[in-house]
Amino acid sequence: MEIENKTVETIPAITIRFAGDSGDGMQLVGTRFTDTSALFGNDLATLPAFPAEIRAPQGTIAGVSSFQVQIADFDILTPGDNPDVLVAMNPAALKAHLHDLAPNGMLILNEDAFEEKNITKAGYKVDPRESGELDGYRVFQVPMEKLTKEALEEFDLPGRAVLRSKNMIALGLISWTFNRPLEDTENWINDKFSKLPDIAKANIKALKTGYNFGITVEAFHHTYVVEKASLPPGEYTNINGNIGLSWGLIAAAKKADLDLFYGSYPITPASDILHELSKHKNFNVITFQAEDEIAAAAASVGASFTGKLAVTGTSGPGLALKSETISLALSAELPLVIVNVQRGGPSTGLPTKPEQSDLMFALYGRHGESPLPVVAAKSPSHAFYAAYEASRLALKYMTPVILLSDNYVATGSEPWNLPDIEELNKLDTNIITKLNTEDGFLPFLRNIDTFARPWALPGTPGLEYRVGGLEKEEGTGNVSYDAANHQYMTDMRAWKISNIANDIDKLEIHGDESADTLVLGWGSTYGGITQAVNRLNEKGVKVASAHFVHLNPFPDNTLEVISKFKQVIIPELNTGQLLKLVREAFLVDARGINKVSGETFTAQELTDKIEEIINE
């Protein structure tokens, strides 16, 4: 349809945030817009945010759920800092998010929700539309509820069901404004409601009504387009961290010729890994929803003893409960991957918010001398490779490995340039099927390169052996209380892990290598840090960055990298945990940029803070 006076402006990137009640379907709208943009060929990154409560009281700030997406025609690393567009479905959503909206940003309000009752519930004394606080933004008021009711009059649906479709008005309108076709979402709706054709038709009608509202109302005749991104060639999919991590585990099992066992107890934000893996039983995946966190870990140890790629997944509080069982796996020298999708702590803390505050706990949260490898995912697509790497180390070195993700990686999404499955390295195991000495089987006779012990699986004749948490005699594995043996085994378990430093990717320098300042990071802050360094380099500020995937042991070139710089800055979503580790390990006077607000760093925030420190 040709629209008179329609102007289309091409822009390189846009950040849109959808905000509404947790029952308003904002996650869905965000995901649909994201998927359509991904299929169109934009680069993108997403940031969902939702309350811990399933349905907090309607209309209150506590109940606001939001979804932010940045789409761009270039390679982006974060879901954007301040949104350029805010869709607020009610006054509470406006109140919770207006402060983030960029100056002169586009503000789309569901005007039907701005009744006195809702305005008061949101904590406003005066209607914000009349108080002047929206000055400086481009405000568009849309009667979304009225439009929905009128559009769906022809369907015989109860009132509540009708209003549930108002998110489709918002999606339709945003699709118009950013020149996105509706077809993909129509197909999705038809598929989703294939058994409820009336609901499907009603939602599509609402979607089109929103789109047509844009066509009809002159205020929306200035539209925008973000062209395809010039990403490296390849086949892409849009992936979030929990799914990427799940697939990485499946791939690792397959490439090790093992079956995957996943023991877990439901916990936010790790549950989606359990859900995802439960779908893929045709990969011989066994998912075990345990009676508690301890049983989830203990059953995984049993599975590991029996020859599975055994994984147990959880979030912070659950890791605390698994601690004793991890020590058993460590002492028995059995492979085990422990996934910790970090959230705000301590205790129940902030279950739906990201934080990097379990790093020290991952490294040291066990009784006794109990070092183990720690690997961290740095982005949603990297979660695939991080899971693969954690599995590789566990199987090769017969050790538990902690894999850290966090809520930001787990729920955020980005395009993933799919790997060639054929080219993923095969994973070696220590499975043994024959006696390893002339005199019999020695379950703790180690591989001379890796120090790993052999993995004899029940069912293998002649290799029957017993293993447990009591100290073992080197070689025989028999219970031993011998003083020298305990010293030796303690040292051996430590050597085995520190030796891994030679078998992992080196720490790489990004940005200006001639700079005096290095920004060191780990985990989910990768996007923000890298973007900040890029921005500073573009401005002519000399700075470089390096990002740890392996937190224990550190890559063997870490000291060499750090020594190249006069100043080291470590941004983290905690009070300075990597900072302490780096200061202790490398005796460097590093500075921290720390934040524990339940939000990640924006790229701009890091840009400013890094520059400030450099200029001191």
Add this chain to the structure above:
Amino acid sequence: MSKVPVTYKRTDMQSDQEVKWCPGCGDYTILASVQNFMAEMGISKEKIVFVSGIGCAARFPYYMNTYGVHSIHGRAPAVATGVSVSNPDLSVWVVSGDGDSLSIGGNHLIHALRKNVNIKILMFNNQIYGLTKGQYSPTSEEGKKTKSSPFGSVEMPLNPMSLALGAEASFVARTIDMDRDLTAGILEEAKNHKGSAFVEIYQNCNVFNDKAFEQLTNKETKVANRINLVHGEKTVFGEDGHKAVVIRNGIAQIVDTKDVDESEIYVHNIHEENPSIAFSLSRLSHGPYGPTPLGVFRKVQRDTYTEEVHGQIDMAKEQKGEGELDKLIRSLGTWDVS
């Protein structure tokens, strides 16, 4: 499970490790019973796995020449669940104690029984904490004086048979260390049972709780106090069978045999679907005091967790075909950038 008949000598089932329980401990008798039974049970020893938690009984796997895991306190049923579901071909046995199973590991015990995981749980009940040198346990009698209860325990003890039946266990039995024949018979029944089996074994701790089961072992008293539960047989006990069990209003009661019509005497049926009578039998004594039932309380068939899990995997493979990574990573839709 392997059907190939394999027989061993008892010594084939013994590991090369020195057994380190206190001299006179009931565990020795149980170990001998189990080794004798395993030598002849017809399963190759590489397919047998013993899993234990912590406590005196938990050292058991070290003494068996099979695969074994000496795990952590209370968690053996969970570890064994992982073993069993990972390889349904294995014969998986848990050895535990009253503290390990009923105190720190209570949660894992009830869920393994509820899920009917194909594991056999042997719970040695000595009504005391032995390895930590003599504190009262969750099965110690009320008033029990120990180091941690110098004025007597104020806790109501658990009845392990009642607990297992309440947890939907499909196989529940009780034996006593000294009675090797009864133990052997129950081990055979447990082995043949599809699903989880819970076997309580009264075990004398001669150091910290000696003679706890004397009423059931002493020549003078055992006839009067042992109610032998035998499938298909009338439940009479005592000298010349002068006592009998009857079920009145669904509740098991002990009566003088001469006072009731023979037809009223309870004929034991281990296959009864409804667990109420088995539960009521478990309430005849609350510990080894006075007339106490021994034998199989319940043995009913239902689907096992182990089989069901693998059934779903087989079904998924039948419906979707063997998983392919190439397809998996493209399953959410893809686009090409050239």
